[in-house]
Amino acid sequence: VPNQRLGPGDWCQAALAALAEGGLDAVAVEPLAKRLGVSKGSFYWHFKDRDALVAATVSHWENALTAEVKNRIAHVADPRERLAALFRGAFGRRVEAGQIEAAFVAGRENPLIAPAVRRVTKRRMAYLSAAFRELGFNEHEARHRATVASGAYVGLFVMRHTNPAAVPARSGTIDEFVADLTDLLTRR
């Protein structure tokens, strides 16, 4: 912990951790204050209210995700490898990342969350679709396969926290699973 005093970023980070553990309901001012070792009153110095924290947290997540895709996936030249890299991302070393996305997907009814989830999904569809086009599929086929791929990606996140036994967990089985999935989706 570098500085005693906290900023909005610290609250967002704590909110993301709580989100991963207990879903949207766990993003509650009092428990977060306890976790940060600070009185809940101090929260209101940084944010207008709980909704403002949720909004900022969603935004934080969306930016981080976009940046990660830009840095770790977009630059992969081979489109098949790019797809595999994306899917492998669904099994990030820390379960955390996946659980956060799952929590946001589960809470997509919330008007603070819905627009960000929509945007993220739309972007994912766009670059999935582009990858399939590079592989030689026509526009229609590319869109169709991108839809399936996007669904599978999100579905893996959700299953990972609703039905963990159904999803591969060890690094060997993950690699195998990702290879099979990529094969299936790129087959003619």
Next chain:
Amino acid sequence: VPNQRLGPGDWCQAALAALAEGGLDAVAVEPLAKRLGVSKGSFYWHFKDRDALVAATVSHWENALTAEVKNRIAHVADPRERLAALFRGAFGRRVEAGQIEAAFVAGRENPLIAPAVRRVTKRRMAYLSAAFRELGFNEHEARHRATVASGAYVGLFVMRHTNPAAVPARSGTIDEFVADLTDLLTRR
């Protein structure tokens, strides 16, 4: 009010009214008790906890809806007229019925609500599909049109409370709208 003493049914009825006005969050023990002119402690005589009330309320709604369809729609001989009757049901005189369905649709993420909404949707699809088959469409076309019709039906409920201006409100415009919609959906 026939009897001073209340039963579970009275709490469900109050819960449905609250649901129509303020969504799932408005189904709260304390406000309902106030509305019923009773202490909130008495609630726990009838129900284990708030979740039990929500579950019972969902069940109450599902049964009432099923019964209404059986009594007011299923017996209409002409399939076109039956479709029109269904759509007209989406504009029931009291806004209440529509708002309750909209609230349940909005809360379909809730595990207490999801199964009932799924069942209601499935049944609706089934008898819509049957109506289209009676009109001479083949199985595939019937299913497709039933999907569109079901979507439109639910969409009307949702829009009615998210975007009321976009939905007809006076009885004349409603009849016209329903006629147009039925025409569109049964066109070859």
Next chain:
DNA sequence: ACCTGAACACCGTTCAAGT
């Protein structure tokens, strides 16, 4: 059988006062 009243826990929000 159904209800009251008081209690407790938990959370959101405000605000004067501290450093």
Next chain:
DNA sequence: ACCTGAACACCGTTCAAGT
């Protein structure tokens, strides 16, 4: 600039005691 501490409102849940 950031935080504390106390206060208030609101809701869920329990339970002994009433009728």
